[in-house]
Amino acid sequence: MGSIDVDGLTDAELVALTQMTEQVGRPADLARVTTATVVDYRARTGLGRDSLAWRLGASHHTDLLTRLTGASGQEMKRRVRLGEKIAPRMMGGTVLDPVFPTVAAALADGELGLDAAEEIVKGLADYKVHGRFDANPTDVDAAEAGLVESATGSVYGRSTDGDPITRLGDSDGFAYPADALRDMALQWQAALNPDGLAPNEEVLEAKSTFSFGGIRNGLYPLRGGVTPELKGIIQTLFNTYQSARTAPRFPSAEEQERIEAGELVPGEILDDRSGGEKRADILRGILTQIAQDPRTPTMGGMPPTVMVHVSAADLLAGIGVGWIDGVDAPLSMKTINQMVDNGGIRPVFFGGNGAVLALGNKARCFSPLQRRAITARDGGCIVPNCTSPAQWTELHHVIPWQNGGRTDIDNGVLLCWYHHHTIDTAGWNIRMVNGLPQVKAPHWLDPTGTWRRPNQHRAHDPNTRKPPNTE
Known part of the structure; x- marks a missing residue:
């Protein structure tokens, strides 16, 4: 050789x-x-x-x-x-x-x-x-x-x-x-x-397990194994949700007219996530929906809530990290801002000796009624061709809260976790016009830089594309 x-x-x-x-x-x-x-x-x-x-x-x-x-x-x-x-x-x-x-x-x-x-x-x-x-x-x-x-x-x-x-x-x-x-x-x-496997099913079922390993390269490895039945359930769920993004799709007559008029970007939005990354986002969406379901058991009278601790100085300066109870790895400020955007903050005031002096009111948080109204309007993630259902989405302040943006219906939109996490880096822009969001695609996708209404908007007349009862 x-x-x-x-x-x-x-x-x-x-x-x-x-x-x-x-x-x-x-x-x-x-x-x-x-x-x-x-x-x-x-x-x-x-x-x-x-x-x-x-x-x-x-x-x-x-x-x-x-x-x-x-x-x-x-x-x-x-x-x-x-x-x-x-x-x-x-x-x-x-x-x-x-x-x-x-x-x-x-x-x-x-x-x-x-x-x-x-x-x-x-x-x-x-x-x-x-x-x-x-x-x-x-x-x-x-x-x-x-x-x-x-x-x-x-x-x-x-x-x-x-x-x-x-x-x-x-x-x-x-x-x-x-x-x-x-x-x-x-x-x-x-x-x-x-x-x-009937005579041995009880033994094999007992071996089904799930746990987290120690953090490595910023990720917690998953350990365990599942029975064939459970794998079939999980795999079918993944295939069902992923097929919605991979199945061939042709524009309707109305969409074709809008494409020819320059009002709609033709083609599917490119998604550079790997299959594993998509499955992780699907699992995140399913678990988020379960956590928000009122039938989910509570702990100490509270629904399953991820509590993140971060200093006010770091949050205002946009630097530093945060921490989740029971998780030894830190969170980046980008992730913290995304979670605060969706779930709000509650300030805790400490004295010089570390004692708690006061607990402030929850701020920068959309109420359940506001979320229902925004969901009725948007129907799901507003990024074109994203198929994430409304139950999996997070609420995003169009004008950032720290820049004076209000926590109102006309300043909030639904984004899936992935698009919420990448909204500041992927080139997408969002604005509100007459109570409805408009989206501008990245330059590489739409060189014209045209602001367009997402197709999933439901609370408007399909002919005039205006909110009901408006001129």
Whole structure:
């Protein structure tokens, strides 16, 4: 490889070289698994002073392997776990087939990679190793052979009873990558265990869990797992809301007239969020709606409310950070201003010794009645083509509160969390005219810089586009 100029290869040569190096590397991969397994066996703790680890001065078998190879302990355990399943077994002086003989044969021929072998072993371990489910051994062997065939494109089996497992010929189907074997193994599991998970459902359900990890790179990782049923519910919700933004849409006759008259920006608004970011915003909207539902349980007589603490000096100066009770990571002033814009503030006055002197009235907060009126007018996020429903939106002061903007209906609009969070940086502008909001798109989207009424406005005559009972 050192003599090959890989960058100078043609596409066909590069493809051929990639496949060849994979084939060449597989025997070496298998040799590493085999040697690690034998070393691990000879260095096992039960041998005492005869242990290879003890004789070479290592504390235990994994310590010896990591010192010999320079690989991680996790990698050595991975190799040994696989090696134990594909190595011949000894019983009373008799050599028995490996636990997974077809996998072992395909690995020895270089037809199967280690990652594919691991997927097959993990997929059938409950039937071949742990004995957790009752299944016909012949059917389990057929599942192993079927998965190897799917991974290699080759048929493996015995020519006659008693013969070793060998390659019998080409398969009629395709060879699939290792990632696809995981789903195929699930299909075989369903065939091997036709009664399903019913006897074990209570145990598996108890393992469904959800928690937060420690903050890393400004984010709290989510940890846990869900049952297939719960995944189906969550995935369907995500797909439903995301499809509203991805489904093809054609302008109506009225919209086409407005496009031709220059009153409407044609096309969809570009959204540079990744799929994961969109799913996070969907989850935020669902949880926000639940928190605002009057049927949601209260804590100490209060609905679920996120309390943010920030000093008045920092808030007025637009610098510094804030803090949420029970959350150890700080909030940026941008996020704080967004939350204050939607939820208001309540000043707390402290004395010089830190004692609370007084609790002020809630300010810069739209009342529930005001929110209902704005919702009736806007119907949802006012940014064109945003499909966030009204229940998920936040209230935004068109003229900022700190600049003298009033907390009135004619100075408030609905924005989804994403557009509220990016309204000062994404190039969108909002103004109020005769009690109705108008939106100006960023220059790259609408070079004319025309102020336009969002389509979602509902409290106006569709013909005159004026509020009811106005001239």
